[in-house]
Amino acid sequence: MDGFSGDVDLEDLDLDSDADDSGEADEASRGLFDDLLEGEPIFENKEVLRPSYTPHKLPHREEQINNMATILVTALRGETPSNILIYGKTGTGKTASAKFVSEELETTSQKYEVPCEVEYINCEVTDTQYRVLAQLANKFIDKNGRYIENRLEELGDLRDRAAEDPAELDDTDFDSVAAVENEITSLESDLEEFDPVPMTGWPTDRVYSTFFDAVDYHERVVVIMLDEIDKLVEKSGDDTLYNLSRMNSELDNSRVSIMGISNDLKFTDFLDPRVKSSLGEEEIVFPPYDATQLRDILQHRAEIAFKSATLSDDVIPLCAAFAAQEHGDARRALDLLRTAGELAERGRTETVEEAHVRKAQEKIELDRVVEVVRTLPTQSKLVLYATILLEKNGVHNINTGEVFNIYKRLCQEIEADVLTQRRVTDLISELDMLGIVNAIVVSKGRYGRTKEINLSVPLDETEAVLLSDSRVGEVEDAQPFVQARFDN
Template sequence: MGMFERDQQVFANAEPLDDSYEPEDIRERDEELEKYQRALQPIIDNRPTSNIFLYGKTGTGKTVATKFMLSHLERDAAEYDDIDLSTVWVSCENLSSSYQVAVALVNTLRENQTKERISTTGYSQQRVFDLLYEELNALGGTVIVVLDEIDNIGHSDEILYGLPRARSNGYVEDVRPVIIGISNDFQFRENLSPKVKDTLAEKEILYPPYDANQLRSILEPRAEKAFYEGVLSGEVVPLCAAFAAQDTGSARQAIRLLREAGELAQAEDADTVTEEHVRDAQEELEKNQLYEGMQELTTQGHAVLCALAYHQALNEVPIRSRDLYERYVNICDRLDTDNVSERRVRDHLSDMNMLGLICVYERNEGLSAGRYHEYELDVPLNAVLDVLLSTNRFEEIANIIQSTATDNDLLQSGISNY
């Protein structure tokens, strides 16, 4: 017997439990899909189309719905001789400016034509935009530009001003650019410049978190395909749905929990996936989720987390947002990135509290000072530094924080402390 043998008792086909799996239909999003269809209908009618922005936390179906709708749109558009439709998709996960997004768009368009890529440095922003317009002109027709996780660009929103106005400004001729923006940040639009808000004139579609019944509906057909018949005990799918609904309302979290429970049962050579496997899987994923939560923060979110980590290293916590804000602004200056208002910093802190990364304490000093909040990390400082050190942009500052914490004997042992 070898060390590895093919599983023949738990997973029949694990693909439906993979993050990249695209289901045949989208469950529990009928209202959102109807709005999406109405927003895309003008393309089939061959008339001007509004930009579309989807807002919702991670795992609420924005990206999978977009892939689903665009696949149908492309297939249906092919039936009409007078529709010339192209789609270009860019993930902005590691892009923090309009310049970087424009470079990524140029290179994605050039890949489709086997043309030489352009460098990420060495061009002025206007030159990169000109190259983008050249590529769009070469395509012609309606070009849907999908910008996934667009909130990562923060205040650097020139791409959202330039693309919608490219035709009216004469930068492109027989091209109709349509932006589909996907954002994990409900507040993203509020931080756009007034001219960008006016130019976008977008249709907004909100994706709220799923409840337990919706998550169960999403899990059931995947579980049926993924596991051998009779392997899952009756409480497994409802419990996975309940755990995810109580936490984030994320379908992705529920699916990962189901897969992890199956893998634990497989490792034990068990014939059945049980409630106990789900509870063990939940405990394991909670640890991983903290790391993922930190890694998925935007550049601004990382800067706020970095500022709080700095005060943690100095043993200056819990700390008020007004005091934290000064350190945050200094970090943004050091990174040569725009800073946001103190109110937006509090929004980021609220998001991190929801992710379980920080603690928030409400103080009431009476008439003299009134009510206010103080903040500190709710995860080991070492775990935060691990994430920051793995992010090139924050590596230098993370090293400084690490040295400061070591000097103050405050560096915790890391993952073992979870």
């Protein structure tokens, strides 16, 4: 899941922005929502355009899906499937395909009564060894709880029947009613033993053994799906993967298989060779979609999402073309289409036109920037604000020293802690990675080596977002700081 794809939801609340509220004040009796409700809606079912929607059909991914299924089918025979690594850029359908396959796997396993479970973890959110293990442990403790409750129900039933007719025990593992009673008591005590793992506080090895015990509690094949696995490795090394991949040799009852999903083709370079070979037993690559394929996907979803004849002919090809430029990102294409539809709806037009797509493209980008900037920590905001002030005064190719000077003055003004230049360098690099600034290291010969920083987002909008922060907003007139820079 990525709740962070820039799809800020304005459609319901943001009525005063660019909606056509050209004031029909005479119709005082009309409620706020009446107009909006009455307009001929363009959407039939908008949900299918959202990233959270898992489609039942994934065009142009049949090959990858078949591959996955071929590997995972061993789970249904009660054997351990090979570990799988899935590669592909964002929006190439990795997660959707993997989720689709795992859902199928779980339903089939129920049909044939082979115990097989899939657990999904997004490592962008859960990005430390402790958290991954704790989350997995808790999920399995939960499942075990349910498993025990079911089993207790069955056994209770069996006990009652056996009390009347001992022949009921013939086909079971129990030879007497007392044996059933024993099993029930032991299960009941097991149920009490399972404590959930707290968010923090335990030593990691304890979390690991809790997780281990929970998985091994009864016979089953477990597939652990680690989405954005590269983020996990980047942040906390390969310990987690090492532990997970060698689990099988110690498990008595269950089998574990790992399915890693990565955006980064080269992330295995950072791995311990043992982990690398065990994890990459099978590799599946999801190539980016090309414009034609994106068009197919959009066409397919648009048929469900929009009312008929509401899309003009060039809308889908244009969305596909825009998204194909962004490395064939289908999620982006769907976002564009949805936003274009929303803009058309708000503009009270009956069809979605090419212009709406272009507007949507701008809006999505701006929304992303606003969201990223808004959620920045105060110190980063100050660093960014310093950059903006310089840029506003016509300084281009700003270097670290200049940013740091302005930043220091800003901090003094609002009485915030002043970080060291070393730390500020890191914050600048972070802003660079977020795509808010563009910082490249250049050498100016005799005049040193520094970063050359340029803003890569719209200046005024970004400044407005920064100033809406309660701390940063305290800087009333920043002009003197910049002026001081020119003075000395």
